[in-house]
Amino acid sequence: MRVQIGNQTVELHQGDITLEGVDAIVNAANSRLAGGGGVDGAIHRRGGPAVMAETDAKYPDGCPTGSAVISIGGNLPARYVIHAVGPVWSGGGRGEAELLAGAYRRSLELAVEHDCRAIAFPALSTGAYRYPMDRAARVALSTAIDFLKKNRKPELVRFVLFDAGAYGAFAAALEELT
Numbered sequence: 001m002r003v004q005i006g007n008q009t010v011e012l013h014q015g016d017i018t019l020e021g022v023d024a025i026v027n028a029a030n031s032r033l034a035g036g037g038g039v040d041g042a043i044h045r046r047g048g049p050a051v052m053a054e055t056d057a058k059y060p061d062g063c064p065t066g067s068a069v070i071s072i073g074g075n076l077p078a079r080y081v082i083h084a085v086g087p088v089w090s091g092g093g094r095g096e097a098e099l100l101a102g103a104y105r106r107s108l109e110l111a112v113e114h115d116c117r118a119i120a121f122p123a124l125s126t127g128a129y130r131y132p133m134d135r136a137a138r139v140a141l142s143t144a145i146d147f148l149k150k151n152r153k154p155e156l157v158r159f160v161l162f163d164a165g166a167y168g169a170f171a172a173a174l175e176e177l178t
């Protein structure tokens with residue numbers, strides 16, 4: 001599924017984000033940037049040790065929840081990895097939506113600052129961090145659409161959803177929002 005926002009595009013794909021040949025892929029990281037399972041594990045496995053070596057050297061204090069930092073892509077097809085830290089879901093009353101939006105927004109800003117034409121996101125916070133998929137989809141897409149309306153770049157924002165359930169939730173939210 002694909003939607004145009006002016007000259008820019010928001011697109012949904014089902015698949016594995018580590019295979020994406022866009023300028024930057026986004027990692028669902030933790031605030032220590034310590035690596036882990038899910039997308040984080042897959043990115044570091046395919047990217048190789050150079051990715052963690054760079055985040056260790058550049059960001060020894062990690063990255064706060066609701067923000068993001070950028071590194072090289074190592075052996076990945078993508079040039080950069082943007083390590084975004086989404087919130088752990090704890091019922092919705094602890095600013096989770098604003099923190100999740102912040103993680104997406106900062107990632108998009110970093111992509112623009114590094115001249116990325118295309119960026120790919122996973123569904124941040126919806127795995128180990130248990131953010132409900134429908135709600136996460138609405139936050140992710142409304143933040144991306146809002147950013148594209150205010151900025152000329154990036155040209156392409158792609159959401160790479162791991163399974164049919166996630167794809168369906170994002171497709172429903174995208175239809176609702178556009």
Ligand code: AR6
Nearest residue numbers: 016017028030035036037038039040125126127128129162
């Ligand atoms: N490509 C695209 N999506 C994926 C992939 C993949 N290769 N693998 C999993 N997903 P998660 P979080 C989906 O748990 O919830 C880690 O240990 C998955 O189905 O990766 O933000 C970190 O180190 C889910 O929908 O990230 C942190 O400690 C979504 O990606 C913590 O987990 C996010 O799931 C972050 O938790």
